[in-house]
Amino acid sequence: MASARRYLAQAVLYALFFLPIVYITHQPLHRHLPEEMAELKIAVRHAGKVIGECTDVVAADYRALPGAAVRPQICPRERSPLQLELVLDGDILYRDTVPASGLHDDGVSSIYRRFTIPAGTHRLLLRMNDDVAVAGYPWELEAEVALQPAQVLVASFKDGFRLE
């Protein structure tokens, strides 16, 4: 009788251990994105223009170079940072300058941002400068977008902005 009571108590304690596990492994639900909201993602991976010009190698420089490294021009490696601006319905939502990657700033610049915005129709302006020698924004995209609730709109860049 005593052992039956003990096993019953064990069953209760096992239940008290596992039932909360069953519950908390999927409940309570977590609201990640409020209702009537959508997401806008910007993902740009682009190499800025090289800063500076290539210069011709003069005869004196040839002598300083090892035989296998002889070339007609010496070119700088550093690339321009990317200046990106996102304007939504006339308000600046994001503006940043992202340097080139690499120890010598000679790699690509990468930008990723996720924004939560209300669903509905918006006027979107994306512009980017990838050359410090040029003023303003050589790359620009302006569009009117209609977003459904929970829709994900991705703005990426490849020879120009594009929306997906």
Place this chain on the structure above:
Amino acid sequence: MKALLKRGFNLLDSLFSRAFTPAWNPLYQLGALSFFYFWIVAVTGVYLFIFFETSISGAYSSIEQITHGQWYIGGVMRSFHRYASAAMGICVTLHVLREFAMDRYSGPRWFSWVSGIPLLWLLFASAIGGYWLVWDQQAQYIAILTAEWFDALPIMVDPMASLFLNESTLSDRFFSLLVFLHIGIPLALLLGMFIHIKRVTAPRSNPARGLAAGTLLAMLAVSLWRPALSQAPANLDMAVTEVGLDWVFLNPYPLINSWGPGNTWVLLVGLSTVLCLLPWMPSRRPKRTPVAVVDPDNCNGCGWCLADCPYEAVSMKEHDFKKGHKQSVVDPDLCVSCGICAGACPSSSPFRHVDELTTGISIPELHIKELLARTEASLAKLSTDQPRIMLYGCDHGSVVPDIQSSTVAAISMPCAALVPPAFVDYVLRQDLAEGVLISGCCEGDCFHRLGNTWVDQRFSMERMPVLRTRVPRERVRLRWLGAQGTRALQREVVEFQRELAEAPALIDLEDVSSG
């Protein structure tokens, strides 16, 4: 907070010991249970891997097939996989809290404590990786947030989150990588778990069989009643709105979103650092007592102290002056001055023909000579109105000085295993008391890990030094009632005295045996 936590655990200990018996008490084997759950996850994971397809479309559909197409085995395996990992997460959390509450993380125990902190990260990483593989709404949620979380690290050049922009940016190779990680990280966890218990003598990595069987049965019941299911399939073209989360492992994720990835790194890395430094916090550092000392004149190199030290603080070397003999050596960095070695030393016998009792190894805080003197002095004061009891207790178990009376002498010491069995024999044989009672921490939950286990084994003649057969067992009691059991111990003493009063006198027993 710590005292409150300790009180809570003590209450739960009593409750669980009553239901499970101390030998099966799950709270005394949280580490072993964690190992057990790991093996369940590993075995069920191998089964699930056989049917899992490592592709964008195949990942979700293959798991659905396992869950519903073969619910009787695959579905149960999947549920075991999920519930065992969650149970492991909870057991590990309780294990950390318990070791903290019971002050078992500093001194020589720092290694197990500190080596356990990276294991928490590996455990979480293993579980999170598993949830990605399902590729449902929850997987989509944690994939994007994990990527954004890692992108906050300055070492990341290309944003990982760019992998999850929309359906077109994800490739099948991503799932091959995930599977690789979901096998590799748990293997690293297993290696870490072995390192975690490396410096522990006789580590317990298997729970009691009855407890293991009960756990399996309970898990089978919940797996059949509420099988683990996937949520709606992931769709990167639509954002996750409301999602069911495994709050055991995914609780930091809402923080990443609301607090920002950088702040979450600071919080979690900061918390881990504080946990790692905890053993050396000035307020938490235990009082350092002088470590055990070996007396080469009285050490015969038997190695019993080496076998009994729970902290591997004793080793053997060539004897200082007896050629061809061994001698014990104490590592001061590992010794906690529990005195278990003194209780194991065959030289710790009051029957030895020496002018002054000494022994091969003893702790300066309570030398065996002093223990004998205190025993004799306290027993000499007792009245003979009732059977006299010698009560030995440990500083971490029931409070024995509270039980002291005109017929009960009580001595508390760092560990009950400090009492050599020969002392019990001596007290009864010299007619200093009618009974000896040794008490200490709860069975299976000794503060010094193995003290009460060694005493049990010595007194049941399974471990050296044994309690000699001539000692009448009815005059000796071992009671492991823990810190919360002082009142129960008091009742035990009264009961013991009553029984002794009714028992025949020792001299009568000897007459019977000699006659």
